[in-house]
Amino acid sequence: MTEAMITMHGIEKKYELGGSVVHALDHIDLTIETGAFVSIIGPSGSGKSTLMNMMGCLDKPDAGQYTLGGSRIDRLKDRELADIRNQKIGFIFQNFNLLGKLTAVENVELPLIYRGVKSKERRTRAMECLMRVGLEERAAHLPSQLSGGQQQRVAIARALAGEPQILLADEPTGALDSKTSEEIMRLLTELNDNGRTIVLITHDLHVARKAKRTVSIRDGRLQEGEHI
């Protein structure tokens, strides 16, 4: 359990906007162990989402080294990044990001579709994931027919469907009331207890404290612990 899932060394990301440069990520060094449950906190605009996009292979750093699950990421091509996202990463978003025209179970199937899994097996595995989040009875519902908490659970099931090594959650409780937030956090804690590595982004200290480890980010710079 001591092997590193994520290792970042000197990761930089800059945005230039009309002459002024925004240092969204300023020399980030970060190691996340396999099986860890890390929360990243920071004020708005501090670079949390940018960091998560980097971890999730949606974005490429301007400089620095990034190793995920033992392989170097920072020099891969778009196509290889897509495969890594598909196989190693599960995303959970603040606004759920389910496809509105697909039913719950079809949404959960999506990562498997891009992996080329046959439709029967896909359905079985998607149903298993829905069961794990306690929504097997809502499999045929459209997202619009589900509550916010239920939608987020479907999104978690979708993130789990591809059996990823790591779950990345960007403010997963940001759009939910406190009771539903509790539920989602309990689910994430449970998944972590079962050995899944989880990185959770939040600006809510109460939520952040559910994680085993907390790091803070401010103006693109990272610090261990709570520094609000």
Added chain:
Amino acid sequence: MNFFTSIKMAIRNIQGNKLRSFLTMLGIIIGVSSVIALLAIGQGSSKSVSDSVNSLGTNLITVTITNTDTHFTKSNLNEVKETSGVKSVAPILSGRETLVNGSNSSESSITGTTSSYLSIRKLSVKEGRFVTSIDEQFRQKVVVLGSDLADTLFENQSAVNKYVLIDGQRYLVVGVLNSKGGSMGQSSDDSAFIPFSTAQRLMKTTYLTQFYAQANNQNSVNWAMAGIKRVLSQTYSDSDDYSVVNQQDVMDAMSSVTSTMTLLLAGIAGISLLVGGIGIMNIMLVSVTERTREIGIRKAIGARRRDIMLQFLIEAAVLSMLGGIIGVGIGFAASEIYAAATGGTVVYSFPIMTAAFLFSALVGIIFGVFPAYKASKLNPIEALRNE
């Protein structure tokens, strides 16, 4: 991603937007259905024309005199008859008259001609006889009716040996013809035939403007035509004063009209399919913009650029092929309705249907490439931020 899954996904998306999908397909539907219907009708009518031209026999030569100052008379006609290669001739003097039998009447085409007309036009008598040279000589007021005309005037009774009134005069019906079927609006079934000399009096003309000549056989048609022209050139110095046409010329003229029509239709079809294609591109571009977030989600989940590209391309192709299929169906139905309503012939060409369908699919793919490429190029982070 699996190809079959992509197609299922595309169909789901099209079903989810029924009205819009239909409107998108409309251009393709109109293009394909008009090609199929117009070609079926066009080829059908050219087939029925060529059938009726053929039924007149390939030995038939039609001569029309257009000069009305120098009259062409029966003695000129006799000279033509003596030309080598010509088997027989029949003068034609036609007009429209009202034929009356009691309370039944019909306005019909009346042809004044001689006995040889029957064999030249390959007609046959069902009952009674055709006009004879004796009728001709004595200007008998006798008439031979086409089968439909006889039915109109005499209903179920036999017409032979009864009288009909033409222009107030009594004519004895001496014969009824067998039905021959229509040909270019001059079906013998609806016509009446009287002796040429009688017709001259009825129509108050002494000269000829048209006659048929029959060549000895098919090989002597050109020889006979040359002979006829030679005779005519003795009377008329200008070759524009008459025309000598054989059935092959008529067929050639018809087929050149048909091929021009076909080319024109193909052009119209091409343009409407092009417009249909632009419609598809337009809607696909709108769709890409609308579904930016969906594209972002799919990319975050692991869709490659190729997967996104394929998804939109397949959607465009399915849309246009569906339009193509519906177009084929509507074109087919429209042709059938036309055939049922007018009694005309329609001819379906399987290669043309297949080509129209494949072309519509091709249009969808070609015009789908750009929107699909645009979708695949979207940056997932920005796409996810899109509301």
